Every structure is written in structure tokens, then in C-alpha cells.
Amino acid sequence: xxxxxxxxxxxxxxxxxxxxxxxxxxxxxxxxxxxxxxxxxxxxxxxxxxxxxxxxxxxxxxxxxxxxxxxxxxxxxxxxxxxxxxxxxxxxxxxxxxxxxxxxxxxxxxxxxxxxxxxxxxxxxxxxxxxxxxxxxxxxxxxxxxxxxxxxxxxxxxxxxxxxxxxxxxxxxxxxxxxxxxxxxxxxxxxxxxxxxxxxxxxxxxxxxxxxxxxxxxxxxxxxxxxxxxxxxxxxxxxxxxxxxxxxxxxxxxxxxxxxxxxxxxxxxxxxxxxxxxxxxxxxxxxxxxxxxxxxxxxxxxxxxxxxxxxxxxxxxxxxxxxxxxxxxx
Amino acid sequence: xxxxxxxxxxxxxxxxxxxxxxxxxxxxxxxxxxxxxxxxxxxxxxxxxxxxxxxxxxxxxxxxxxxxxxxxxxxxxxxxxxxxxxx
Numbered sequence: 001x002x003x004x005x006x007x008x009x010x011x012x013x014x015x016x017x018x019x020x021x022x023x024x025x026x027x028x029x030x031x032x033x034x035x036x037x038x039x040x041x042x043x044x045x046x047x048x049x050x051x052x053x054x055x056x057x058x059x060x061x062x063x064x065x066x067x068x069x070x071x072x073x074x075x076x077x078x079x080x081x082x083x084x085x086x087x088x089x090x091x092x093x094x095x096x097x098x099x100x101x102x103x104x105x106x107x108x109x110x111x112x113x114x115x116x117x118x119x120x121x122x123x124x125x126x127x128x129x130x131x132x133x134x135x136x137x138x139x140x141x142x143x144x145x146x147x148x149x150x151x152x153x154x155x156x157x158x159x160x161x162x163x164x165x166x167x168x169x170x171x172x173x174x175x176x177x178x179x180x181x182x183x184x185x186x187x188x189x190x191x192x193x194x195x196x197x198x199x200x201x202x203x204x205x206x207x208x209x210x211x212x213x214x215x216x217x218x219x220x221x222x223x224x225x226x227x228x229x230x231x232x233x234x235x236x237x238x239x240x241x242x243x244x245x246x247x248x249x250x251x252x253x254x255x256x257x258x259x260x261x262x263x264x265x266x267x268x269x270x271x272x273x274x275x276x277x278x279x280x281x282x283x284x285x286x287x288x289x290x291x292x293x294x295x296x297x298x299x300x301x302x303x304x305x306x307x308x309x310x311x312x313x314x315x316x317x318x319x320x321x322x323x324x325x326x327x328x329x330x
Numbered sequence: 331x332x333x334x335x336x337x338x339x340x341x342x343x344x345x346x347x348x349x350x351x352x353x354x355x356x357x358x359x360x361x362x363x364x365x366x367x368x369x370x371x372x373x374x375x376x377x378x379x380x381x382x383x384x385x386x387x388x389x390x391x392x393x394x395x396x397x398x399x400x401x402x403x404x405x406x407x408x409x410x411x412x413x414x415x416x417x
Contacts, residue, residue, distance in 0.1 A: 133388070140392035142368040159388055162372030310367035 005285040007272055010227045014235035017228070021220050022058035028193075029059070033217050035193035037063030039186050041179050041213075042093065043250060044081025046242060047197040047221060050229050053089055053236035054220055055195060061090035065186055069179045072099045073253040077245070084239050094186070098178050107174045114167035115146055118158040125151045129252035130160075130168065138264075139299060149254055172251060176212025193217035199226050201263070201270060205304065206311020214314060225271045264303045265292065273300045335403050341377050342399065346370055356399040371396060378402070384409040 029035050038055040042048050055064045066086045070079050079095075086093045102108060108124065115122045122128070128148040133140065144165050148156045160168065180194075187194045196216025198208055203222040208214035221229055226247075233243050247267055248255065263270050269290045276286040276297075283297045290297065335356070343351045346365045360366035366374065374396060375386045384406065395405040 133391070140389070141371040141396065143372065143388070143391055160372075162369060162376050165372060166369070306361065306367075309364060 004288075005276070005281055006289050007227065009275060009279075010225050010271065012228050012231055014231045017224075018054060018057060018232060018235060021054050025055065025058040025218065025220055028218055033193045035187070035191055035217070037065065037190060037192040038195045038218070039065045039067065039183050039190065039192045040195045040197070041183050042066045042068055042082035042085055043197075044078045044085065044242060045245065045247065045250075046226075046229055046233055046238070047199050047202075048082070049085045049238045049242050050233050050236060051195050051197045051220055052085060052091060053238055054232070056089045056091065057236065061092075063192070064089070064091050065190060065192060066091045066093035067179075067183055067186065068093055068095045069098050069182060071097065071102055071175065075248065075250050075255065078250055081239075081242055081245065085242060088237065088239055096182050098175070098182070101178050102174060105174055105178070107171050110171040111168060114164050114171060115148060117164045117167075118146060118160060119148045119156050121150070122148055127253040129254035131157075132264075142303075147254060173209045173212055175251060176209040180212050180215050187217075195220060196222070198222050199229050200224055201226055201267065201274060204274065205263070205307045206314045207263075208314065210314045225275060226267050227271050264300055265290075265296075270300065273297060274304060277301050277304055332403070334406060335399060337381065338402050338406070339399050341374070341381075342366075345373060345377070357401075358399075359393070359397050361393065361397055366397075374402070378406060382406055382410065384413065 025038070029038070037059055040048060040052050040055060042052060052064060052066060066082070068079055068082050068086075083093070085091075112122060112124060115128055119126075119128075126148050128146055130144050131147050133143045133145070143159060145157050145159045146168070148158075150156070183194045186192070194216050196208075196213065196219040198213070198219055199221055200223060202208055203219065221232075224232070230243060265273070269292060272290050273286060273292075275281075276283075276289075283294045283301070286292070286297045287294045292300070339351075339356075342360070342365065343349060346360075354363055354365070360370070371391065375391070378384055379386060386409075390405070394401060396402055
């Protein structure tokens with residue numbers, strides 16, 4: 001066997017890892033969280049599907065409750081795929097379309113008004129998404145542009161000034177926060193815990209909304225690289241249609257890959273770059289394994305370090321002026 | 331200290347450090363000091379465009395141009411010079 005650095009370093013014993021995670025889920029629920037089961041929002045993506053499968057394996061299907069929470073801009077695939085996952089694992093679910101709640105908080109109006117700052121003709125008939133400047137060739141600061149598509153198919157791309165960028169992000173975060181509010185409603189009603197579904201890339205790089213999808217009582221796969229989650233998915237019997245689906249944010253009305261919005265290179269390359277960063281592998285070896293240039297690997301690592309610093313706020317609990325030590329260690 | 335440098339530094343201290351000037355050097359990296367993140371860069375660009383009447387292009391959003399007081403000052407001076415304005 002060669003010692004050459006390759007993607008093989010991310011290979012795991014899927015059965016042993018599943019057993020380890022399931023034992024930990026049972027332990028945390030019984031002895032730390034004191035809850036009787038798990039509520040999970042199902043998106044039809046690989047991460048929530050694997051988390052649901054692990055929860056069922058750990059606790060049995062009766063102790064897992066799934067939520068399907070599309071809105072009017074969700075991909076049509078979302079409901080079909082998440083329903084298929086629930087059926088595969090025998091999970092009870094409820095459908096909670098969040099469109100009316102988003103209307104009530106003014107999301108669609110706020111979002112459209114913000115985009116009209118830079119695309120004056122934008123209206124509800126148009127589709128749009130945010131895209132990042134970050135990619136392996138770009139050595140500058142990350143900035144974001146809105147890409148808007150008119151009803152006739154014309155595409156417009158405009159860099160966002162900071163106020164407009166913040167308005168769009170703030171409005172869009174309603175989607176994740178409303179979903180989390182519904183998850184906690186059902187968790188309270190059932191005396192269950194809420195599972196978060198980030199993979200290691202998302203958790204490490206701060207790709208989540210604080211008090212939105214970042215909020216949870218347990219995050220069973222946050223330590224796993226994305227390719228390891230695909231290995232678990234295959235072992236756990238996650239439907240093939242879900243395993244073959246490209247990662248998507250399913251947040252904007254135009255289809256958007258995670259690497260367009262947040263990550264500098266496709267997830268399968270970033271996975272290996274992150275592993276290498278964490279284990280002190282030389283950039284030249286990573287370049288060979290990922291088919292990136294050595295310079296590009298260095299830029300990806302700089303981006304990883306920068307995102308760790310700038311998203312630290314997302315991981316922080318509320319900051320106190322003085323310790324309240326009496327509640328520690330209970 | 332030039333008037334331009336004073337205005338840039340005053341903006342950075344006021345906006346990012348909430349008025350608490352810790353004496354950072356003029357060529358100290360905003361990124362390395364943790365003073366500015368990507369949102370902060372957009373705020374800095376908005377300030378430069380509004381206060382100095384320059385247009386910052388996408389390809390100019392780099393650390394070479396915007397990662398310290400001195401690099402920002404040089405960048406603004408180049409932009410003003412190219413457009414025939416003075417600071």
C-alpha cells in the first residue's frame with residue numbers, strides 16, 4: 001500500500017462509526033439532555049437524511065419525528081425527497097409549509113425591496129440567488145453579488161453594497177429561523193430534543209444561521225467530513241436519489257450550489273483540503289490529491305482560516321460580564 | 331499625517347473599533363488584527379466611495395489595496411490621481 005496522500009484518508013468503517021454515533025445519541029438523550037426522542041427537519045439533502053437514519057438506528061422510528069418545511073421558493077424536489085427519506089425509515093412526519101409565516105414577517109417584501117436597490121426592475125416574477133466571489137483563482141476579499149433572472153430569462157449580476165447585502169441576508173435568515181421555531185414547538189410538545197444536521201465543513205466554516213439551522217440540542221454528524229457522510233448514507237440505506245443529489249442550499253429561488261454561495265471550491269475538494277489543513281499535510285501533496293494547483297490549495301487554506309476567524313461569533317454562546325459558576329458542571 | 335490618512339484612520343477606529351484606538355500601525359494588516367472581515371471590507375468600500383467619490387471595481391477588492399491604513403491611502407491616492415481629483 002502506498003503512503004501517498006489521497007482521498008482514501010477519509011475512508012471510514014461505516015458500521016463502526018454508525019454504532020459509535022448511535023451509542024452517543026442514546027447516552028446524551030438519557031443522561032445529558034433528558035429527552036425522549038429526536039425532532040429533525042428533513043430537507044431531502046444528504047445531511048438531514050443521514051442524521052435521521054442514525055436517530056432511527058439509535059432510538060427506533062417511534063422516537064424520531066420529521067418535519068417537512070418547504071416554502072414557495074423551495075425546489076420541487078425537496079418535498080418529494082424528504083418524504084421518501086421519511087418513508088424509507090418509517091418516521092412520522094408533519095408538513096408545515098412556511099410560506100404564510102414568511103409573508104407574515106414580511107420576508108418576501110423585504111427581500112424584493114433589497115434586491116430592487118441594485119436591480120430596479122426586480123419583482124416577484126423574477127428569480128434570484130446570491131453568489132460569492134470566492135473561488136480558487138481569486139485572491140481578494142470575498143464579496144457577494146446578486147444574480148437575478150427576469151421572466152423572459154435575461155440574467156443580471158450586480159455586486160452588492162454592504163447595506164443591501166446585509167438586508168438580503170437578514171431577510172433570508174427568516175427561513176432558517178422559522179423552521180427552527182417549528183422544530184422546537186414539536187420538540188417541546190413531544191419532550192424530544194432537536195437535532196442539528198451540519199457536516200464538519202459547515203460546522204467548522206460557520207455555514208449556518210445563528211439561532212436558525214445552527215441551533216440544536218445535538219449535532220450527531222458535525223465531526224464528519226462530507227465524503228464520510230456519503231459513506232454512512234450508503235451503509236444506512238439512504239435512498240440513492242438523495243445520495244446522488246448535488247449539495248444545494250435550497251434557500252434562494254434560483255438554484256444555488258453551496259460552492260457558489262459560500263465555499264471557495266467544490267465540496268469534494270474542500271473536504272480533502274480541510275482534512276489536510278487539520279493534519280499538517282504539505283500543500284504539494286494536497287494539490288496532487290485534489291488536482292488543484294499548490295497556490296490554489298494555499299488560497300483555500302487562507303480562506304478556511306479566515307472563515308474560522310470571522311464566523312467565531314456564530315459559535316459563541318451569549319457573553320456574560322461575570323461568570324455564574326453555580327450552574328457549571330450540573 | 332496627511333488629511334487623507336487621518337480620515338481613513340478615523341473611519342477605521344470609529345467604525346470597527348468603536349472609537350477605541352489601540353495604536354495599531356499604519357501598515358498593520360486589518361485581517362491579521364481581526365479588525366475587518368468581508369462585511370467590514372464592504373463597509374470600508376462604501377465609505378471610500380461616498381467620502382472620496384471613487385468607484386471601487388470588483389478586481390480592486392484585494393488585501394493589496396484595502397488591508398491596512400497605508401494601503402488604503404495609497405489606493406485612494408491612485409484612484410484620485412487617475413480621475414484627476416485631489417484628496
